[in-house]
Amino acid sequence: MLNLTLILLAAGSSTRFELDVKKQWLRVGQKPLWQFVADKCEDTKHFEKIIVTSSREDIEFMKNYSDFTFIEGGSTRGESLQNSLSEVTTEYVLVSDIARSCINKEFLERIISHIGNSDCIVPYLPINDTIVYEDNTIDRDKVKIIQTPQLSLTSALKNALELPQEFTDESSAIVANGGSREFILGELNAHKITHLQDLKKLTCLSPPSDDTLSGTGFDVHAFDNKGNMYLGGVKIESDYGFKAHSDGDVAIHALIDALLGAAGMGDIGMMFPDNDDVYKGIDSKELLKIVITKIYNFGFIIINVDLTIAAEKPKIGNYKLAMRKTLSSILNIEPSRVNIKATTTEKLGFIGRGEGVGVIANANLKYFDWTKV
Ligand SMILES: Nc1ccn([C@@H]2O[C@H](COP(=O)(O)OP(=O)(O)OP(=O)(O)O)[C@@H](O)[C@H]2O)c(=O)n1
Ligand SMILES: C[C@](O)(CO)[C@H](O)COP(=O)(O)O
Numbered sequence: 001m002l003n004l005t006l007i008l009l010a011a012g013s014s015t016r017f018e019l020d021v022k023k024q025w026l027r028v029g030q031k032p033l034w035q036f037v038a039d040k041c042e043d044t045k046h047f048e049k050i051i052v053t054s055s056r057e058d059i060e061f062m063k064n065y066s067d068f069t070f071i072e073g074g075s076t077r078g079e080s081l082q083n084s085l086s087e088v089t090t091e092y093v094l095v096s097d098i099a100r101s102c103i104n105k106e107f108l109e110r111i112i113s114h115i116g117n118s119d120c121i122v123p124y125l126p127i128n129d130t131i132v133y134e135d136n137t138i139d140r141d142k143v144k145i146i147q148t149p150q151l152s153l154t155s156a157l158k159n160a161l162e163l164p165q166e167f168t169d170e171s172s173a174i175v176a177n178g179g180s181r182e183f184i185l186g187e188l189n190a191h192k193i194t195h196l197q198d199l200k201k202l203t204c205l206s207p208p209s210d211d212t213l214s215g216t217g218f219d220v221h222a223f224d225n226k227g228n229m230y231l232g233g234v235k236i237e238s239d240y241g242f243k244a245h246s247d248g249d250v251a252i253h254a255l256i257d258a259l260l261g262a263a264g265m266g267d268i269g270m271m272f273p274d275n276d277d278v279y280k281g282i283d284s285k286e287l288l289k290i291v292i293t294k295i296y297n298f299g300f301i302i303i304n305v306d307l308t309i310a311a312e313k314p315k316i317g318n319y320k321l322a323m324r325k326t327l328s329s330i331l332n333i334e335p336s337r338v339n340i341k342a343t344t345t346e347k348l349g350f351i352g353r354g355e356g357v358g359v360i361a362n363a364n365l366k367y368f369d370w371t372k373v
Contacts, residue, residue, distance in 0.1 A: 002112065003091040005154075006047040010034040010062075010098035011055045011073020011080040016194050019373070023193050024058075024098050025299035027208035027367040032299060034098045035065050036205075041096075042068075044105050046112060048090050052098075053080045061265060061298060078166050078173075085161065088154050095157075095170050096149035102189040102204035103149060111151050111184065119156040119179035122171040123147040123186030146171065147186040153179075199370060208367035212303065215261025215363050217254040217268075222356035224248075229314065231357070232307065232323030232340060233285045233330070236314050242356070245274040249284035251307055251340075251359045255327070256284075256291050258363035263300050288330050295365070296332075303364040304337040311357040316342035 014022040028036040038052055053073040054062050062070055071087055073080030081095060092115060096103060107123075114121040124144035131140045150170045160173035167173035171181045191201050199205070227241030232251040242248025256268045265271075272279045272287055279287070295302065305327070309316050320340045328335040345351040351358055 001048055002046050002115070004047055004112070004115075004151075005088045005090045005093050006041055006050045006149075007053060007081065007084045007088070007093060007095045008034065008038055008041070008050065008098050009053050009073070009077060009080050009084075009095065011053045011058075012077070012099070013055065017196060019196065019368075020293075020296035021299045021368045021370070022058075022297050025297065026199075026205075026370050027299055028101075028205050029207075030209045030211070032062075032065065033101055033205075034062070037096075037098050037101050037103070038066070038068055040104070041108065044108055046108065047094070049088075051084045051087055053084045057294070057297070061294075064264060076166060077168070078161070081170070082161050085154070085158055091154060092151060093154045093157060094149045094151050097192055099193045100148055100190045101193060102191070102202045103187075104189060104204070107187050107189060108149065111149055114182060114184060115151060118182035119153045120171040120174045120181045121151040122169075122181055122183050123149070123190060124183050125186045125188075144183065145186070147190045147192075149190075196373060207371045208299075208369055210366070213262045213264075213300070213365045215258045215263070215365075217257025217259075217261060217361040217363070218358070219250045219253040219257065219268075220350075220356055220358040221248050221250040221253075222350075223354075230284065231309065231314075231316070231319065233288070233326035234319050234322045236319060238314050246272075246279055246282045246287065247284050250357050251309055251323070251361070252284035252288050252327075254359035254361040255305060255307060255363065256288055258305065258361035259291055259295055259302070259365070262363045262365040263295055263298065265294065265298070285326070285330060288327075292331060296368075299368050300365040301368050302331050302333050302337075303366055304333070304339070305331065305361060305363045306339040306341070307362075308341045308343060308360045309357065310343050310345055310351050310359065312344050312347070312352055312354045316340070 010024045017023045024034040026033045051069045071084045127140040127143045156179045160177035221242035224243045229236040229238040229241045230249040324335045324338045328338045
């Protein structure tokens with residue numbers, strides 16, 4: 001093992017990718033893209049430590065997948081790098097964009113073989129097309145396309161990042177700070193996924209697994225003798241509501257747990273703690289919207305959901321269609337894929353005594369199939 005740390009930058013927001021899914025969460029087989037890259041790098045056994053830089057929204061979910069060191073990124077690539085560098089104690093550091101997803105062992109080893117030659121080892125591709133800069137054709141032999149991974153002397157990179165400017169790669173910062181850089185030939189494999197079409201240029205990525213992921217959710221709320229009643233996102237005609245920290249929409253709460261269960265994302269209490277004042281009296285549809293954004297961002301699609309509302313009262317029949325429509329528009333699926341069932345408990349138990357309502361929900365998800373876009 002070398003005196004070397006790997007930083008994989010994965011805290012970006014994928015704005016230019018223009019899909020609901022963030023590119024780092026596309027699945028390669030079962031694995032999210034970021035884990036696919038990190039595992040490949042770990043297999044080389046060259047790194048004392050592997051740091052994955054992730055955004056505040058993603059970091060807890062990433063920790064469910066593996067025990068790499070996860071560091072919260074910042075609002076720019078440079079800030080994300082700086083946050084991670086503070087955890088680096090090795091003499092050298094290799095930094096790569098997670099979006100350069102097809103880097104392989106041979107490429108890493110070729111870069112590493114130059115260790116110590118310069119403050120920064122930088123892969124590049126030459127340009128084979130005519131280059132025009134503001135109406136002037138310029139000498140393309142003087143232009144380079146810069147790639148990652150870049151191998152830096154840690155102290156040189158840390159010092160360079162103290163400069164007040166923002167740099168788009170490590171080598172530019174080091175050179176601006178008076179350091180040295182060695183260019184080595186890059187690889188087409190190291191092409192960066194920026195736009196959707198970039199996926200077509202990469203041949204190392206196998207399609208996502210076709211598995212269906214299923215989750216269940218269960219919730220109960222007791223009646224309150226005051227307040228409004230909401231169920232399945234719909235206001236129910238009633239002169240009482242539910243006891244709850246939020247608006248008490250027990251059907252949405254069960255649905256959220258089913259969705260989080262299918263996605264492997266924990267449960268509603270972890271995401272929206274019931275001692276947090278932010279969620280006091282909140283419309284549960286707003287909580288569902290937050291969950292749905294995460295579900296799509298993290299690379300899932302929703303196949304269908306099915307809810308069973310166990311209630312002696314109120315009677316649900318007249319509200320089923322409105323619930324289907326309301327929930328399907330938040331879930332962004334067809335109303336036919338949102339099923340609402342109601343049952344009594346034959347006067348048995350707390351539901352039968354009319355003390356409250358219980359809901360069981362089921363949700364089925366699949367991975368977003370990026371090969372079909
Ligand atoms: N605040 C940021 C911004 C970017 N990156 C990472 O830097 C790499 C290069 O960035 P880019 O390809 O631009 O990714 P995004 O920032 O996600 O894309 P976009 O600019 O389209 O939003 C990516 O691996 C990205 O995850 C990061 O760690 N922290
Ligand atoms: C670091 C980099 O990949 C080198 O080409 C590039 O500068 C990243 O730019 P982005 O705009 O953050 O994708």
